[in-house]
Amino acid sequence: MTFTELPVERANRLINHGPTVLVTSKYQEKANIMTAAWCMPASHKPPMVAVSIGLKRFSHELILQGKEFAINVPNSKLLKEMWCCGTKSGRTKDKFALCGLTPVVGKHIEAPLIGECLGAIECRLESNPLAGDHSIMVGEVLAVWAKPGVFEERLRVEKEEAQTLHHLGGKDFCVPGKIVTI
């Protein structure tokens, strides 16, 4: 199934509620995926997002070299694939093949998007401030994508295909439950 493009201002609403995401990166012929729970929107104008990535990660290298990345949002059906991306290294293996995910060509960046995810945010690396043993990769949003039906003003987490995964710690995740409206 293909993605539908959303306005860049809506990138924040794919990740505003704190889902665990899959970060894709590419430099020359090498592409990678990593799982990241530490991700947030960072700016409205221009739209930016931030993801904290360990200094020793292969994706850290690729993002600094390629100067771009994508934030892909998996749904709960991708639990095993997400766990695979978070526990294996892509330094010597192709993570797409290893974890059974499909690379999809983006509009603005070389790094592939993940076809199975419910949405994706294409980013140009804007800055990479250090925070302890991680770098905060700050990306300016270039394009935003969502599968048909999962996004209408906000992510429709009440639908099964838009049930995001939220890492509590260890092997435990939660998915969104009740919607509460003020």
Place this chain on the structure above:
Amino acid sequence: MTFTELPVERANRLINHGPTVLVTSKYQEKANIMTAAWCMPASHKPPMVAVSIGLKRFSHELILQGKEFAINVPNSKLLKEMWCCGTKSGRTKDKFALCGLTPVVGKHIEAPLIGECLGAIECRLESNPLAGDHSIMVGEVLAVWAKPGVFEERLRVEKEEAQTLHHLGGKDFCVPGKIVTI
């Protein structure tokens, strides 16, 4: 009810699943609270957290002046109070009184913690890199607190008192639903 202290290494597990938080700050006699959905852990060693705060917010001023802040995690019973903190300015009014929240003295910082919250993270401002129209306030974790019963290895979001709020956009939030274990 009083807080129990957790190891600083566990700060990440209060916010790892992406809840909307209340950020408290103080400089001289002026304390404030603001609601922030844009918050994440940032480093393991040393433990750090990051929260993205708009350049024009009063809390932005107070955090830069006081060089410290606290991340407080509300549960779903605090929906109205959290909304109040996110829609009113504390520049001319005391937000604790205005929104009906109780300041609690922390261990390491002058900024008060919020007594009604399920947990809190005391931070020293480590850096404040710019990201578009926001600053990413990066804090080194000095102390971590949780109400008895809400935290055991991870946040027990299946308990009513540990049901966090996750901002989807507009007036819509979700609370954690099913636990999924890999």
